[in-house]
Amino acid sequence: MQNHHSNSNLTTDRPTFVTHLECGLEGDRYESDVIQELSKAGRPLLVKYDLEGIAAAITKEELASRPADLWRYREFLPVRKTENIVSLGEIQTPLIPLSKLQTGSGELLVKDEGRLPTGSFKARGLCLAVCMAKELGIDKIAMPTNGNAGAALAAYATRADISTYVFCPDDTPEINVREIAAQGAKVWRVNGLINDCGKIVGQGKEPMGWFDLSTLKEPYRIEGKKTMGLELADQLGWKVPDVIFYPTGGGTGLIGMWKAFNELKEMGWLQGKLPRMVAVQASGCAPIVKAWQEGTRHAELWQDAHTVAAGIRVPVAAGDFLILDAVRESDGFAIAVDDDAIIAAGEEVSQKEGFLMCPEGAATYAAYQQSLANGTVSPEQSAVLYNCATGLKYELPRADQTLDCTKPIDYSSL
Numbered sequence: 405m406q407n408h409h410s411n412s413n414l415t416t417d418r419p420t421f422v423t424h425l426e427c428g429l430e431g432d433r434y435e436s437d438v439i440q441e442l443s444k445a446g447r448p449l450l451v452k453y454d455l456e457g458i459a460a461a462i463t464k465e466e467l468a469s470r471p472a473d474l475w476r477y478r479e480f481l482p483v484r485k486t487e488n489i490v491s492l493g494e495i496q497t498p499l500i501p502l503s504k505l506q507t508g509s510g511e512l513l514v515k516d517e518g519r520l521p522t523g524s525f526k527a528r529g530l531c532l533a534v535c536m537a538k539e540l541g542i543d544k545i546a547m548p549t550n551g552n553a554g555a556a557l558a559a560y561a562t563r564a565d566i567s568t569y570v571f572c573p574d575d576t577p578e579i580n581v582r583e584i585a586a587q588g589a590k591v592w593r594v595n596g597l598i599n600d601c602g603k604i605v606g607q608g609k610e611p612m613g614w615f616d617l618s619t620l621k622e623p624y625r626i627e628g629k630k631t632m633g634l635e636l637a638d639q640l641g642w643k644v645p646d647v648i649f650y651p652t653g654g655g656t657g658l659i660g661m662w663k664a665f666n667e668l669k670e671m672g673w674l675q676g677k678l679p680r681m682v683a684v685q686a687s688g689c690a691p692i693v694k695a696w697q698e699g700t701r702h703a704e705l706w707q708d709a710h711t712v713a714a715g716i717r718v719p720v721a722a723g724d725f726l727i728l729d730a731v732r733e734s735d736g737f738a739i740a741v742d743d744d745a746i747i748a749a750g751e752e753v754s755q756k757e758g759f760l761m762c763p764e765g766a767a768t769y770a771a772y773q774q775s776l777a778n779g780t781v782s783p784e785q786s787a788v789l790y791n792c793a794t795g796l797k798y799e800l801p802r803a804d805q806t807l808d809c810t811k812p813i814d815y816s817s818l
């Protein structure tokens with residue numbers, strides 16, 4: 405029967421290639437296909453694949469013939485059974501050139517992740533985490549969030565009939581708290597930061613029978629975020645840009661993209677130099693930048709974290725060393741930008757290019773400008789900035805002009 409809405413990526417069974425899981429720090433081996441949290445060392449687990457098997461099973465041409473969405477990359481993903489795919493339409497996000505702001509021959513592109521379900525790239529990670537929770541029979545999930553992750557979890561978990569308990573700092577943007585509730589989760593505001601919310605989840609886990617979906621405390625969010633790297637390389641004709649600016653909180657996306665590029669390289673699908681990975685943070689919460697500057701492999705808890713870019717207000721990251729390893733291995737760097745610069749950068753992009761960035765996305769443009777100014781990046785290098793949520797989720801500058809339609813209008817004054 406012909407169904408105009410059927411997407412063959414979501415209906416066709418494909419071979420899967422997960423072999424096992426591995427501790428990101430110690431490299432010891434864990435079984436896949438059973439519920440796993442952190443490694444024995446208390447660190448994130450990474451999903452390992454038979455990459456030769458993937459390379460033998462598919463070609464770039466075959467991929468190109470499939471619908472352009474996250475599920476195009478099925479063989480690179482952990483979900484075993486097609487029936488466990490929970491989808492809200494994870495489209496391929498566009499690369500938008502900022503041609504007016506480009507200063508040299510290196511192309512300046514924004515990957516606009518705001519187009520995804522729930523308006524942020526958290527959809528990629530939570531979609532995969534929820535599919536795997538479904539596959540592994542989990543029925544109750546709890547999570548701390550600065551907003552967007554909770555919204556994506558709520559949407560996908562509700563769709564999968566999994567109940568969710570979400571804890572946010574009390575100054576989380578209003579829209580996020582409401583969308584979490586509207587999409588069927590139980591949500592509470594907590595008078596602390598995301599790590600304080602994480603403690604509530606950690607301590608409630610036993611008595612409540614929750615699975616803890618905190619960033620990197622389960623293995624599959626990274627696999628969803630990895631599709632940002634697969635998709636970028638695919639969109640650029642299996643090439644990569646010189647530099648990637650990534651707004652870094654828990655760092656799932658940066659870690660995931662670096663994993664994607666390395667898997668593609670090992671399969672022979674990418675040649676030459678991989679992108680320089682740049683971790684962008686806000687000056688009011690920059691633990692990764694501090695660790696990078698001091699040359700340490702782990703980051704210390706950042707005190708009194710504050711920034712307008714709520715999504716990157718993460719005082720301590722379980723995958724700190726994975727972020728720092730990726731930055732160092734890729735000849736990248738970590739950079740902090742002030743809130744004033746973030747706001748000014750967002751205004752410049754929307755006023756000159758007609759492109760509304762979220763504050764975290766604007767932070768990457770501020771960091772790009774500063775890196776050009778201090779010579780760490782040259783205008784001849786191509787750069788991709790990640791705009792990770794739609795700018796419409798955030799408070800916008802006021803616009804208060806009024807007109808009285810009962811009186812003659814002085815058009816010359818407009």
Ligand SMILES: *Cc1c(COP(=O)(O)O)cnc(C)c1O
Nearest residue numbers: 552653654655656657715764793
């Ligand atoms: C979560 C989030 C980030 C940070 O992403 P990580 O991969 O967790 O570092 C950046 N921007 C926005 C809008 C977010 O919601």
